[in-house]
Amino acid sequence: MLFHSPTFFVFFAVVLLLYRRLGLAGQNHLSLVASYVFFGWWDWRFLGLLAFSTAVDFLVAQRIEATDDAARRKRWLWVSLGVNLGLLAFFKYVGFFVDSAVDLLLALGLTPHRPVLGILLPIGISFYTFQTMAYTIDVYRRRTPATRDPVAFAVYVAWFPQLVAGPIERADRLLPQFSERRLPTRHQLGSGALLMLIGYFRKVAIADTVAPHVDRIFSDPGSASSLGIALGVVLFALQIYGDFAGYSDIARGASRMLGVELMQNFEHPYFSTSITEFWRRWHVSLSSWLRDYLYIPLGGNRGGPVKTYRNLMLTMLLGGLWHGAGWNFVIWGGLHGGALAVHKLWRRDRPAAPGRARAIASWAGTMALVCLAWIFFRAHSFSEAMAVLGGLFAFTGGLPGGTALVAVAAVGALLVIDVPQFRRGEHEAILRWPWWVRGVTYAGLVLATLLLSGSPSPFIYFQF
């Protein structure tokens, strides 16, 4: 059930109307049923997996909390990590590892048999396994108490607005919200609806509109000029931002309309003037997860510069692999890890200097790097990425007029939304506009989204 399908509108309207009539227990039961219906709509066969992951972490967390024996606590933690990472490894990475092993053997001159595994990737598994692991780790670290309410915990894991593509929430933020009856205020309903509208606009009017142009350029880079490829890469940067930030807006808006606040997942990343700032603004729930549960446990920046750079690189390589089982994602992560390390090294002896020209240059450099890295993220294989890079640096001229026009329109559309939000520092900045401007803007957003919508296309991050 896609957020921008008529089925979801009916589903959400029914949930919203029933929700308000219920007390705490009823709201949680309804939330759980709705979340499982939402998830099962894609493939009901994976509901058992979701329930299993939920049950394991619910029970493990209680075991951890029940004892002060450090060894036992650690053993239980490993049970949770083993189960969650095991599920992830089996469903997401077995094929990749087997293929890589076969390729290695082929490179060594052997002729191994390449098995056909046919394992389906359960939608959202990367997100909900990370969310449940975060809970268990936090209980282990005594940062959050283990919940005794299995329904509230199951809703925390499966909360439908953010189940399939985040934000990856922390238990100490989300779980307490399921222990009180939720009565959305008028402001929550209004701003939630506005967030959803902005999300639909980002997804449908921007991401889906530029997608065919990106597909055309990436599927046949040989027939595009260098300028055309550069434009295609920029368009992909807009597409993935519109797609993912749009999803996050819809998730937050829908959740807010049900009285549950989700964290902000995007903070206008394309306004960043350094790669470090970019990662503070892009997919914040993942980057903060990686920081808290991977980078800091690896040692963070506590062991001197070399270890810091190593930890950064490892974190980003694994972050890349989290996105997808492919070497192109590893390279994407590696590029960002390398850039973060270089930036850290650069900034160690040079404090940030003020100045508009310097800021513009920093912004341009950051965007160039981010866009170059997107090539590996978008390409289906390493060779495809190299073909795109080869075309990009062939320095051939010729700007495709239609694509350029789409790019200008997409950038303009994003700026209309992002600039007021960025300047005001709040995502509901539109609510501060005069009423007549808001009215026209709302209608404009609805009509633009409607007129540019075709058949609903899945969100890019669903594949992760």
Next chain:
Amino acid sequence: MPTAARLRSLLRGKATRLCLALLLLVELGVARPDWLWRLVPRSGAGIVDVLETRVIARAEAPQIIVMGSSRVRDALSPRDLERALRLPTGAVLNLGLTSGTPFDAVTLYRRNRAKLRTARLLLVGLEDWYLNGAMAPTERDRRFADLSERWSDWDGELRLSLLLGYVWRTYDARDVIRETLQALARRRVRDVPLAPDGRLLWRADEPQTGPVDVDVLAELDGFFRDDRPGLGRRAQLARLIALAQADGLEVRLLRVPWRDAYLDARHTRHPAADARWRAWIDSLTPPPLGAERASAVGLLPTDFVDYGHLAGRGATLFASLIADQLRTSGWPAR
């Protein structure tokens, strides 16, 4: 304050009221009136008016009506069929249109019943993708389908989307509005030319022969993306047949051949769809006219311009095949 009251108070906000007023303006001023749907002749919806005003209205005494998709449109030149059946000029009317479905046929028939019921024979082309329930509704479905048709001919997500469009016509009209805006931006509304024999002329030229090899997979995979059984088009076909028979017309179904490569690829890439199609064809009595496999009726790959649209030479051969089959089955009977 309960949530419903909060929602109500939210809707009473000035900005929301202005937004709703603007949307209502678009709904009543743009999406609901018929002019929008007719404005662009080359659009999926506007083509119906081209057929009605320039083809059907000018037909004097049609004896054979041909309906179906663009493959039917290209496969049967009225003049070829008239010659082969020794019928007077103007006796055959080909109303095939791009992405034409049984719904378009029944809609055209209903809207022009006074003229079309005077014919003696109705030939209706069949397409394999009519059985794919995941195939999205066309602009004509959105323009003409009434509430019961939206409910009964569709299921799942597509039914919901059509019901939504029935209530909120702006949703139904979104493709048409976009096409109209694009036409206005170009400051040019392209017309649809007619061939000398009265058919719609979609391509700039009408080649006599086509290429030896073409990539059939793009179309094939498009027809059967997310393929699942759907009975809506068959129900529409049944309605058309019942209506025409009630008016005294003989109705014969028709298969236009595909390139062999297309059929082979359908069999291997979409076996369920292939089996569904075969089961349907086998269940039809009398069997449809025409043929399925090009090579079975002596058509060459070069007789097609693509996966299944006949070029000029192929269309002439096909017209004589249909004429032979009609004569063999005793037509014309009176």
